[in-house]
Amino acid sequence: MSLDSSVETAARALVSLLVLTPLVFGYFGSELKDSEPCFCQLQGSLDDCSCNVDTVDYFNNVKVFPRLHSLLTKNYFRFYKVNLQKECPFWTDDSRCAMKYCHVEACHDEDIPPGLKEIKSDNVALQEEPAAKYTEDANCNSDHNEQLSYINTTISAAKYEEFEKWSAYDDAQDNFCVTDDLNGGEEYVDLLLNPERYTGYKGASAHRIWRSIYMENCFRPKKSMFPYIESIDVKNMCIEKRAFYRVISGLHSSINIHLCSKYLLSEKVGFQFSLSNPEWGPNLDEFQRRFDPSQTNGEGPNWLKNLYFVYLLEMRAIAKAGPYLDKIEYYTGNEADDAEVRAAVKNLLGVVYSFPNHFNETAMFSxxxxxxxxxxxxxxxxxxxxxxxxxxxxxxxxxxxKLQVQGLGTALKILFSGKFDDVDPTSGKLAVRHKNRFQLDRREVVALFNGFGRLATSIRELEDFRKMLR
Structure with a gap:
């Protein structure tokens, strides 16, 4: 072999080593610092939390995401009842998306698991039947029937129905969401057949949604020049107002990551939307446009950190309600499948309990x-x-x-209703006095797990974008 060929071979080997080294070390989690602008500040501790980004990355990507990804394919969690026909209460909607990718295919009756058609609440198993509580035999002592016979201790079905309405009203006072009515316009949707991804919906209508959320409903500092609130101002707000902004910002970031990860690639390369076989996939340019510091006034990495904040908040809510969630039957009518779901939920809860640095909600509203x-x-x-x-x-x-906002609203309800404040979730036991105090309907449970699943997916997809940038 000539000297020139030896040098050429060595040079090729060096180039190969230089190309592969960041990939290899990145895969095994070396301490090499990210040089990509979107991720250069996404490291270290999280504000208002006691853990690091790296800790959450590992815990989610290795332990939580695979379990959630499997669980959410089950019938109990894939069918979500929603009303998509409700009119906007704030302005006339004059910009409906006409693209076929915006369409949602509702379920036919035969597609819905039989156990979901009649079930009103998963709390039935936790509640004592009224017939057992309010029968005459239960309320009268046989030794004193003659003495107390003038007291009518029975409660009619109509009265009991009124009690149920009172209870529902009391529960609604803890709700952070205005939910769809259960008596008109609702349809079951198969979430697996209608995945979240970029549909082409953009422009003034989409911007108006987020502008209304941030400008009219987030707590705003008196002086804020940036439309979505500058971090320097947020840090000067109280923890409750700061947390509100961070959960909304984190949810916004999560949705943007989903759209970048499942982008309509046919639009990116200039094809028409009428393609019979459209293709969705990651769009790195769009991800950088949404999160690169140079294109977001330096805010992109902070928005990504807020994703981790809302992830920790929702995970804490699942842990706090864990004893309650563990008792649900998850009934769909398929005994084997329901048993598998219950086992999978129990396994996931065990993993969530093991997280060492849960969000501390007790620091708020005191x-x-x-x-x-x-x-x-x-x-x-x-x-x-x-x-x-x-x-x-x-x-x-x-x-x-609607699903992700309801999931986040359910998490806030769990954390701040006060009804679980003296329950130790790590014990896995639900105290008797709490069995009838705290109620979640099936849609709240489905939204809670799917909402958390969306956040877990976003953090997992961040790793994919990080590798693409390398």
Missing amino acids: GGDKAIKLKDEFRQHFRNISRIMDCVGCDKCKLWG
């Missing part, structure tokens, strides 16, 4: 009457945001917006 007033204002702001979801002009975007 301080007497002022805190109570702030919590109510917090709730009303979020309820307005849930109403804004009915103003989204793309049905598929509306579906996933």
Whole structure:
């Protein structure tokens, strides 16, 4: 072999080594610093939380995401009942998306699992049947029937139905979302057949949604020049108002990551939307446009950090309600499948309990009457945001917006209703006194797990974009 060929071979080997080294070290988690602008600041500790980005990355990508990804394909979690026909309560919707990719295909009756057609609540197993509580035998002592016979201790079915309405009203006071009515316009949607992805919905209508959320419903500093609130201003806000902005920003970031990861590539290369076989996939240019510091006034990495913030908040809610979630039957009518779901939920809860640095919600809303007033204002702001979801002009975007907002609202309800504050979730036991105090309907449970699944997917997809940039 000549000297020239030896040098050429060595040079090729060196080039190969230089190309492969970042990939290899990145895969095995070396301490090489990210040089990509979108990720250069996405490291270290998270504000208002006691853990690091790297800790969440590992815990989610290795432990949580694979379990959630499998669980959410089950019938109990894939069918979501929603009303996509509700009118926008704030303005006339004059920009409905006419693209076929915005369309949502509702389920036919035969597609819906039989157990979901009649079930009203998964809490039935946790509630004592009224017939057992209010029978005459249960309320009368046989030894004193003669003495107390003039007292009528029975309760009619009509009265019991009124009690149920009172209970539902009381529960609604804890809700952070305005939910769809259960008596008109709702349809079951198969989430697996209507995945969240970029549909082409954009422009003034889409911008108006986020502008209304941030400008009219987020707590805003008195001086804020940037439309979506500059971080330097947010840091000067109280923890509750700062947390509100961060959960909305984190949800926004998560949705943007989904759209970048499942982008309509036929549009990117200039094809028409009428293609019979459109292709979706990651769009790195779009990801950088949305999160690169140079294109976001330096805010992109902070928005990504807010994704981790809302992820930790929702994971804490699942942990806090874990004893309750563990008791649900997850009934769909398929005994084997339902048993598998219950086992999978129990396994996921065990993993969630093991996270070492959960979000600490007790630092919020402490301080007497002022805190109570702030919590109510917090709730009303979020309820307005849930109403804004009915103003989204793309049905598929509306579906996933309503689901994720309801999931986040359910997490806030769990954390701040006060009904689980003295329950230790790591024990895995639900105290008797709590069995009838805390209620979630099936849609809230489905939204909670799917919403958390969307956040887990976003963090997993961030790793894919990080590798593409390398």
